[in-house]
Amino acid sequence: MAARKIRFVEALREGMRQEMERDERVFVIGEGVGPHGSCFKQTDGFVAQFGDDRSKDTPISEMAISGCGVGAAMMGMRPIVDLMWIDFMTLATDQICNQAAKLNYMSDGQVKVPVVYRASSGASMSNSAQHSGSFYSWFANIPGLTVVVPSTPYDAKGLIVSAIREESPVLYFEHKRLLNTKGEVPEEEYTVPIGVADIKKEGTDITVVATGVEVKYTLDACKKFLDKEGISVEVVDPRTIWPYDKETILNSVKKTGKLLVVDEGFRVCGFASEIVAMVCEEGMEYLKQAPEQYNTVHTTIPFAPAMEDYVFPNPAKIADRIRKMVAK
Numbered sequence: 001m002a003a004r005k006i007r008f009v010e011a012l013r014e015g016m017r018q019e020m021e022r023d024e025r026v027f028v029i030g031e032g033v034g035p036h037g038s039c040f041k042q043t044d045g046f047v048a049q050f051g052d053d054r055s056k057d058t059p060i061s062e063m064a065i066s067g068c069g070v071g072a073a074m075m076g077m078r079p080i081v082d083l084m085w086i087d088f089m090t091l092a093t094d095q096i097c098n099q100a101a102k103l104n105y106m107s108d109g110q111v112k113v114p115v116v117y118r119a120s121s122g123a124s125m126s127n128s129a130q131h132s133g134s135f136y137s138w139f140a141n142i143p144g145l146t147v148v149v150p151s152t153p154y155d156a157k158g159l160i161v162s163a164i165r166e167e168s169p170v171l172y173f174e175h176k177r178l179l180n181t182k183g184e185v186p187e188e189e190y191t192v193p194i195g196v197a198d199i200k201k202e203g204t205d206i207t208v209v210a211t212g213v214e215v216k217y218t219l220d221a222c223k224k225f226l227d228k229e230g231i232s233v234e235v236v237d238p239r240t241i242w243p244y245d246k247e248t249i250l251n252s253v254k255k256t257g258k259l260l261v262v263d264e265g266f267r268v269c270g271f272a273s274e275i276v277a278m279v280c281e282e283g284m285e286y287l288k289q290a291p292e293q294y295n296t297v298h299t300t301i302p303f304a305p306a307m308e309d310y311v312f313p314n315p316a317k318i319a320d321r322i323r324k325m326v327a328k
Helices: 008-022 046-050 062-074 086-100 136-140 153-165 213-226 246-256 271-282 305-311 315-327
Strands: 005-007 026-030 055-057 078-085 116-121 146-148 170-175 182-184 198-201 206-210 233-237 240-242 259-266 292-296
Touching: 005 008, 005 153, 008 026, 008 046, 008 153, 008 170, 008 182, 026 062, 046 055, 062 078, 062 086, 078 086, 086 116, 086 136, 116 153, 136 146, 136 170, 136 240, 136 259, 136 271, 146 153, 153 170, 153 182, 198 213, 206 213, 206 246, 206 315, 213 233, 213 259, 213 315, 233 246, 246 271, 259 271, 259 315, 271 292, 292 315
Parallel strands: 026 055, 026 078, 078 116, 116 170, 146 170, 206 233, 206 259, 259 292
Antiparallel strands: 005 182, 146 240, 198 233
8 A cells, every 4th residue: 555645734634633632732833823724724624623722713813823833832832832933933033032931041941942833934936025034043043942944744744742841932934835745654643853954865966955845856857867967966954954864964974075055045154054063063074075054145135936935045046056076
């Protein structure tokens, strides 16, 4: 029998549902999680199954929603706070970065804040300046926060389960262009460990560390172009931006001697810059040439489709960067 294949959004929803069935402390609160649903359908059917006290729709106030999540977590609940868009998490940074992230430290470990903040991220069909953000690196800079960026349906389910079971705040980001991608996902409950990378494709010529949708785009670049050209690419998916898996990345670079980091976030103070710096500091002897990174252009995201395509990485452009590095 062929393995079951479901969409990323279905895998995410199944993981949350199974945790809500397993643990009555788990509930969802946020924008579009009530009976009318959200534009991305992550919580469809939750009100019918669990009631509106465990799938609580809210007014559009990111600070209020996030603050409710902090308070509920402190009282022993396990809230999943749905903020819908990463761009508008900026309105909740005090509650997330100044409260949720710090309370365990400030209370000398007496207060736990097991809250999950979820939001969609990334480019998608001319969403323009205020709905196309990929600035998860901002939150990785805050001690006390875990940052998760899955790239496959399998990881989407396993990581949301792990996130809900964490004793500290987790930010979980879903790229909009991944929500309808399909992959093999077990029906039973399982977890994907936080802080452990996954090698999505083994190779010998170059290591590509990619995040979120860029994992898919890098694999597409290999399938459409590079495999046929005899270029062997190892694709490493960190899966969690913080904490990230240094060992897997360094071991891959040790094998290939070359590193390209592909990240939809910006280059300036971004995750790709962190990986390049880490490898230079801890694995310089493995490198045959200078490591490189390929990011979204550091600009406000334009509306026009042609300009949006220019700004963001895509499989053809990733393939071109890899060809140039391998040829050196």
